[in-house]
Structures are given as C-alpha cells and as structure tokens.
Amino acid sequence: MAAITLSKLNKHYGSLHHAVKDVDLAIADKEFVALVGPSGCGKSTTLRMIAGLEDISSGEIRIGDRVVNNLPPRDRDVAMVFQNYALYQHMTVYDNLAFGLRNKKVPEREIKAAIDRAAEMLGLHELLKRRPRQLSGGQQQRVALGRCIVRNPLVFLFDEPLSNLDAKLRAQMRIEIKRLHSQMPTTSVFVTHDQVEAMTLGDRVVIMRDGEVQQAGSPLSVYGHPVNRFVAGFIGAPAMNFLDVTIRKEGDTLVAQSRAVKLAINETSARALEAWQGRPVIMGLRPEHLSLGAGVLSRSFPAKVEVVEQLGSEILLETRVGEARVTVARVPPETQVSAGDQVRLSIQPGRLHFFDPDSEAAIVA
Ligand code: ADP
Numbered sequence: 001m002a003a004i005t006l007s008k009l010n011k012h013y014g015s016l017h018h019a020v021k022d023v024d025l026a027i028a029d030k031e032f033v034a035l036v037g038p039s040g041c042g043k044s045t046t047l048r049m050i051a052g053l054e055d056i057s058s059g060e061i062r063i064g065d066r067v068v069n070n071l072p073p074r075d076r077d078v079a080m081v082f083q084n085y086a087l088y089q090h091m092t093v094y095d096n097l098a099f100g101l102r103n104k105k106v107p108e109r110e111i112k113a114a115i116d117r118a119a120e121m122l123g124l125h126e127l128l129k130r131r132p133r134q135l136s137g138g139q140q141q142r143v144a145l146g147r148c149i150v151r152n153p154l155v156f157l158f159d160e161p162l163s164n165l166d167a168k169l170r171a172q173m174r175i176e177i178k179r180l181h182s183q184m185p186t187t188s189v190f191v192t193h194d195q196v197e198a199m200t201l202g203d204r205v206v207i208m209r210d211g212e213v214q215q216a217g218s219p220l221s222v223y224g225h226p227v228n229r230f231v232a233g234f235i236g237a238p239a240m241n242f243l244d245v246t247i248r249k250e251g252d253t254l255v256a257q258s259r260a261v262k263l264a265i266n267e268t269s270a271r272a273l274e275a276w277q278g279r280p281v282i283m284g285l286r287p288e289h290l291s292l293g294a295g296v297l298s299r300s301f302p303a304k305v306e307v308v309e310q311l312g313s314e315i316l317l318e319t320r321v322g323e324a325r326v327t328v329a330r331v332p333p334e335t336q337v338s339a340g341d342q343v344r345l346s347i348q349p350g351r352l353h354f355f356d357p358d359s360e361a362a363i364v365a
Contacts, residue, residue, distance in 0.1 A: 034202030260322025284353030
C-alpha cells in the first residue's frame with residue numbers, strides 16, 4: 001500500500017516567498033494524479049517535497065503509513081523521472097538501468113530479469129548496448145522510465161518528463177505512460193503545465209495557482225464543473241470564453257444580458273442566479289459548446305467573424321461579440337463562412353457557466 005497524504009503542506013523560500021500554501025491532498029494507492037498549473041504555481045516544489053529533494057517548511061507528508069518528513073530521498077522508496085532524463089552519459093543503457101539495483105547489491109540474475117521486463121514493456125531491447133548520446137530524446141526518456149520501473153518503487157514521481165519532446169513524441173509517450181500505469185499500477189504524481197497532458201493521464205487532476213490547490217477532481221468533473229474562473233479558463237482548449245453580463249428577469253425567465261447578448265437561463269441555474277438579479281456576473285461559454293446558426297432565438301446571439309481557421313477536421317472561428325472576443329470550435333469543416341460575416345451563435349442553456357465577478361468563484365459550476 002502506498003497512498004500519499006499531504007497535510008497542511010507549506011514551503012517558504014526565505015522570508016519572502018511562500019511557494020506552497022497549506023496544501024491538503026490525499027492520493028489513493030495506485031492512483032495517478034496530475035498536478036497542473038502555470039509556471040511558478042508551486043507544483044514542482046510540491047513534488048520535490050514528496051521526493052525528499054526539498055525540505056518542507058511545515059505540514060506533514062505520509063507515504064503509506066509512514067510520515068516521511070525527515071526521511072532522506074533514498075529511504076522513501078520513490079522513483080523520479082525528470083525533464084532532462086538525468087542518465088549517466090558514460091554508461092550503456094543496460095548499465096543505466098542496472099545502476100540503482102547494483103547499488104542495493106541486488107544479485108545480477110535478478111537485475112537482468114528486472115531489466116528484461118522493463119525493456120519488454122518499453123521496447124528497449126535493441127537499445128541496451130547503446131549510450132545515452134546515441135539515443136533520441138524520446139528513447140532517452142524511455143530509458144529514464146525504465147530505470148524507475150526496474151526499481152519497482154512504491155511511488156512514481158514525474159517532473160514535466162515530456163516537456164523536451166516534440167509534439168508528436170509527447171503524444172506517443174503519453175500513451176506509453178498510460179499503458180505502463182495499467183500494466184504496473186503504481187501510485188503516481190505527474191507534474192505538468194500542459195492541461196492536455198494532465199487531463200489525458202490523470203485519474204484525478206489537481207489544479208494549482210500561486211501555491212494553492214484550486215480544485216482536485218476527475219478530468220470530467222474539473223472540465224464540467226470548474227469551481228472558479230481560473231480553473232474554467234485553464235482546463236479546456238481552446239480556452240473558455242468569458243463575457244460580462246447582467247442577470248435580469250424577463251417575464252418568468254431569468255436572462256443573462258449585455259449590450260451584445262441576451263440568453264435565457266435554464267431552471268437549474270436560475271435557482272442559484274435568482275439572488276443575482278440586477279447584478280453583473282461573468283458568463284463562461286466553452287468554444288466547443290457554441291454552434292453556428294440561430295436555432296432558438298433565446299439561445300443565440302449575433303457575432304461578427306474575424307478569423308477563420310480551417311483545420312480539416314473542424315473550423316475554428318474567432319468572432320467579435322460586442323467588445324469581447326469569442327472563439328468557436330468544432331464548426332463542421334465544409335461550412336461556408338468567411339471573415340467579415342455576420343452570424344448567430346447558439347448554445348444550450350445547460351452549458352452556461354457563471355462566476356462571481358469579485359471572488360471569481362463559480363455561481364453555477
Ligand atoms: P512550478 O513547478 O509550478 O513552475 P515551482 O514549484 O518550481 O513552480 O516554484 C514555485 C515558486 O517558488 C516560484 O515562484 C519559484 O520562483 C519559487 N522557487 C522555486 N525554487 C526556488 C528556490 N530554490 N529558491 C527561491 N525560490 C524558488
């Protein structure tokens with residue numbers, strides 16, 4: 001069993017910089033958690049504290065049933081994969097894989113069996129006699145993964161391991177890491193600034209900002225029910241559109257209205273928004289939930305097309321709605337549409353998100 005529990009975890013760098021603030025997080029045994037957020041939000045520091053590479057300022061870290069606060073990294077039974085691979089350049093791939101086990105005086109026969117298994121999982125057999133500089137970036141990262149696998153640790157920690165790879169290789173390695181986790185389910189924490197990586201890899205995605213956890217949940221729940229504007233804008237690509245609107249009552253229905261837009265609000269949201277009548281709120285619309293065409297009038301609004309991006313599988317539109325820029329995704333590729341066109345954009349009322357303009361917390365997530 002290797003659950004990881006972070007309780008009120010803090011990291012101060014000197015007296016000025018509070019890099020990790022009161023982080024509470026319970027990671028289940030065998031769970032794959034992706035820690036994601038913009039650069040500088042404290043995700044690597046959090047990971048390094050779990051690894052024991054960084055002292056903690058206050059709080060507690062448990063791995064399994066042990067408090068590891070004061071244990072050196074080698075006694076925590078964690079294996080870490082870094083962005084820069086950290087392979088020994090003068091050793092062959094085989095010796096790189098064997099290194100940690102030889103240090104622990106594991107018999108050569110067992111080392112060979114462990115390396116065979118890892119090489120099989122990662123397709124490394126042909127590379128075992130080469131040295132790291134004779135390998136591509138993707139191959140070096142596979143060796144770095146292999147080095148973790150042979151140790152059969154309680155926990156895998158990944159620090160942006162795919163950032164140095166090109167887009168295509170990153171997508172391939174993502175699949176390999178996912179396959180690896182299903183073949184060898186091991187508690188894993190994966191740090192990345194890339195929300196696609198986090199969403200595709202994580203059983204659970206933990207979004208951080210300025211040292212604090214904003215939200216932790218399954219990919220679908222953080223996408224569907226972001227707790228605040230930051231999470232709403234960070235998760236999902238292209239990013240969610242935001243419009244300033246006022247909540248008004250029109251007859252029996254609540255509407256979200258600005259000079260450019262008037263949209264009916266459905267019953268579920270109306271309950272939460274009733275108290276906001278006459279007040280400004282921020283409305284969030286995902287690009288992929290908007291479609292071209294009037295449909296029902298109370299569910300659509302006018303927009304001016306500014307840029308058309310034909311991707312083959314879909315069209316992306318940049319439009320202007322009043323003062324705001326609104327992106328529309330998944331427009332069918334055969335649609336006849338040009339820059340300068342006046343169009344109407346439709347959205348289902350259940351797809352609208354609303355945020356408090358002061359706290360930025362979701363009113364209806
Ligand atoms: P992330 O991994 O999310 O990009 P980090 O955890 O590396 O962020 O850093 C969090 C914050 O702590 C950043 O503002 C960074 O500048 C600061 N920081 C990181 N390491 C140090 C250090 N050794 N000394 C001082 N400040 C640091």
